[in-house]
Amino acid sequence: MSLKYLVTGASGQLGALVIDALLKTEAPESIGALVRRPEAAAPLEAKGVTVRLASYDAPEALKAAFDGVERLLLISSSEVGSRATQHQKVIDAARAAGVGFVAYTSILEAKASPLTILPGEHVETEDALAASGLAYAVLRNGWYTENYAMGAPTAVQLGALYGAAGEGRIASAARVDFAEAAAAVLTGELPASGTVFELAGDDSYTLDDFAAQISAITGKEVPYVNLSQSDYAGALKQAGLPDGLAEMLADSDNGASQGGLFSDDKTLSKLIGRPTTPWRDTLKAALA
Ligand SMILES: NC(=O)c1ccc[n+]([C@@H]2O[C@H](COP(=O)([O-])OP(=O)(O)OC[C@H]3O[C@@H](n4cnc5c(N)ncnc54)[C@H](OP(=O)(O)O)[C@@H]3O)[C@@H](O)[C@H]2O)c1
Incomplete structure (x- = not known):
């Protein structure tokens, strides 16, 4: 079955908000939610979206979950230390399944950040996307105010x-702001492949x-x-x-x-129109 959009990490706080943002303008039948736990499906199904099941650690399940998907939002994994490997599996599966576009949630100024723990895996994922041949964009999310x-x-x-x-x-923004920005990039005219959005409050x-x-x-x-x-x-x-x-x-x-x-980049407020x-x-x- 074809799906215009698929959002990974849909059981998470950001993912749920992205689904809600997509539902404001898009038909529920066009939206998919990827979760790894079957018990996370019900609240998403109640919103009318299609739930697909796969862990970032399971290449075959990922490939099956990406079947017929046009535009994928890869929400970075919360398992710090395993993320680069997990994201590589997602990217490989997206390529094998013929996904048309991938947006990835990275970190503010990933390649110039003075933080020493979080950015490394995001940089690896950004580089993996660039090497994949997939059409993609990077959403470099700033800190959540939360x-x-x-x-x-x-x-x-x-x-x-x-x-x-x-x-x-600290130029943080609320999760809902980053979620609306992701939905705007996913539903809008697709940016040139490799576009990087630096997103801050x-x-x-x-x-x-x-x-x-x-x-x-x-x-x-x-x-x-x-x-x-x-x-x-x-x-x-x-x-x-x-x-x-x-x-x-x-x-x-x-x-x-x-x-x-x-x-002081104002791309986030421009993307969300407020x-x-x-x-x-x-x-x-x-x-x-
Ligand atoms: N910008 C910031 O300030 C900030 C702050 C915190 C985190 N982050 C990053 O942004 C992401 C989204 O934020 P959030 O607040 O929505 O985090 P969250 O509520 O912890 O959600 C993380 C999501 O990733 C899923 N996930 C984790 N490991 C997975 C795996 N192996 N396979 C499939 N799905 C997996 C989780 O699934 P389950 O529900 O099954 O666990 C959940 O849906 C985080 O994962 C993290 O990478 C950014």
């Missing part, structure tokens, strides 16, 4: 916001600004306390985060201190 906002209730509890981003400015803030806003919203004094990268990683581990996640978050903050989460969601709104929702 990443910081979800830590706000804990900061209120602790009486301080801890981080290692120094004075670095219209506004930016430092973690000092973020803490001040937490204080303003809650009426409680929540100062920002800047730690060294290693002290911050240690604090996150002590708080119960798995080592790998703690190291990744501390490295990302350290990258932010060097401008790695900032961009300003990006104000970070203060996302923070307010997280504290509600």
